[in-house]
Amino acid sequence: MKIAIAQLNPTVGDLTVNAQRILDAAEKAFEAGCNLLLTTELSLTGYPPRDLLIRPSFIEATTEKLQQLAIELPPEIAVLVGTVQRNLDYQKNGGNPIFNSAALLEKGEIKQYFQKRLLPTYDVFDEDRYFEPGLESHFFVLEETIKVGVTICEDLWNDEQFWGKRNYPCNPFQDLANLNVDLVVNLSASPYQVGKQKFRQSLISYSAKRYNTPILYANQVGGNDDLIFDGCSFAFNKNGDKILSLKPFDTDFEIIEFDPNTQDLIAVLVDNTPPSPPRVMGGTGSGLRQNQEINLIESEDQEIWLALVLGVKDYVRKCGFSQVILGLSGGIDSALVAAIATEALGKENVLGILMPSPYSSDHSIQDALELANNLGIKTQTLPIGDLMQTFDQTLEPMFAETSFGLAEENLQSRIRGTLLMAVSNKFGHLLLTTGNKSEMAVGYCTLYGDMNGGLAVIADVPKTRVYSLCSWLNQYHGKEIIPHHVLVKPPSAELKPGQVDQDSLPPYEILDDILYRLIEKHQSCDEIVAAGQVETVVKKVIQLVMIAEFKRRQAAPGLKISDRAFGTGWRMPIAKILS
Secondary structure (H helix, E strand, O other): OEEEEEEOOOOOOOHHHHHHHHHHHHHHHHHOOOOEEEOOOOOOOOOOOHHHHHOHHHHHHHHHHHHHHHHHOOOOOEEEEEEEEEOOOHHHHOOOOEEEEEEEEEOOEEEEEEEOOOOOOOOOOOHHHOEOOOOOOOEEEEOOOEEEEEEEHHHHOOOHHHHOOOOOOOOHHHHHHHOOOOEEEEEEOOEOOOOHHHHHHHHHHHHHHHHOOOEEEEEOEEEEOOEEEEEOOEEEOOOOOEEEEOOEOOOEEEEEEEEOOOOEEEEOOOOOOOOOOOOOOOOOOOOOOOOOOOOOOOOHHHHHHHHHHHHHHHHHHHOOOOOEEEEOOOOHHHHHHHHHHHHHHOHHHEEEEEOOOOOOOHHHHHHHHHHHHHHOOEEEEOOOHHHHHHHHHHHHHHHOOOOOOHHHHHHHHHHHHHHHHHHHHHHOOEEEEOOOHHHHHHOOOOOOOOOOOOEEOOOOOOHHHHHHHHHHHHHHHOOOOOOHHHHHOOOOOOOOOOOOHHHOOOOHHHHHHHHHHHHHOOOOHHHHHHOOOOHHHHHHHHHHHHHOHHHHHOOOOEOOOOOOOOOOOOOOOOOOOOO
16 A cells, blocks of 8 residues: 655645645655555645634635545545644534644545644644644544554654653543554644754654554645744654655655555655756855755754755745845854855845945955855945934934944944835845844844844854854855855944944853753753853843843744744743842
């Protein structure tokens, strides 16, 4: 029996296009002689649909599209589609009006629904806001004898023996094992974060071996708002061995066989197409050369790079843009964002704006132009010196008898932000902001200035990781993409003579360690100090993080790559007092 996995990249709310992609995959699977096609969680609506789910018209349209899809699919193949399902007992028993479900479509009909039982409510997830949890685990019978148990994403993430007790009422995999299913499939939309791929596979491998049951796992790929989905779908046999991997950060389609005699999965080769030749940034194609071996990701830096490229590409495309602009300061942050954008969209779709002030160094301008030349992107130069003088003259009566300070520094950033937004508005290009996570954490950024834009590409990338990514990029290509001088010069906002970041902040190695412990590990001041950091520095950093919340609340969406990002899953109050 052949089973196909369609690793899809849906657009949230685009029911017509999403359904067509499912149909295309089903026709391909049928032509290959498959009995079953497995798609991803909410593959029809896209994940996460968020408050679209509270609109009755959206639920109605989804239901109609599912019924239409059932009719259009090849009748000889069964297809599992991720969708929403009405809760018919909602009016009588209360709860939420819909389920997060998988629908089994076969022979022109919706044969069966399978409801997600474990609804995550941590980090970026808020599923119990919308969905009613399913009460039972179910299976369907394929080819008259093979019992296929169906789970959805979190349903596979509650094995107490793997990582201890969690606050869930049941273990759906255990329930399916008690029903003596032959195979478990999982429709997933598991967002990316650094290292999650390995953890995810370790969990599924452990469960397959523990319950002596093979598992097929189909994970969504693509970017939807701040979330990036890495794909990396897979299959494990009942011994816990991975026997099939789908591509990371790309759509994919693969076929595997289930052997009724051994009651196990076996890998099959269905595509002998040779891999594409390597591509080099700045030439034709999108840029970063692809490994010839699927899933061969050699480092965390490469993994993060691929995630950010996908996040930018999909955010721009799904928001209806084709071109982007960004400010090129000659610094390392804007250099990295420009490289990511060029990789994601092509050099012809990226415009860099240089906005030198009287405080800008000659080497910064040269560094920015050298970077643009390396990437092959166009630039425009808009000096801001005259604008600064105009602002100074206008404010002189009010600022009389005061010294140059933060207000004047921020004016420069706000002038630049205004110019960038003007270009964005005039030509319909999406403005990318270039601030990193370290700056966003402590508020080392200007509201209505360098924070202006529609997407904060590296807002979840600490400064030390920015350096690491740029060094990796040069090493990967065997040449300078990021100019050497950008990598070695002291970082500076250049808003006054001789300014460097370390005038206001601890060295980034120290700052990023404190921020990691505070934000991702939730450590207290005493715990961070006990780990080796200086108490006065730790207290200063914590205070900066707390008072910068109002800025982050007004920031552009940032692509999430860590366990704890400033975005959907970050819900700190602005007005607060910490004891």
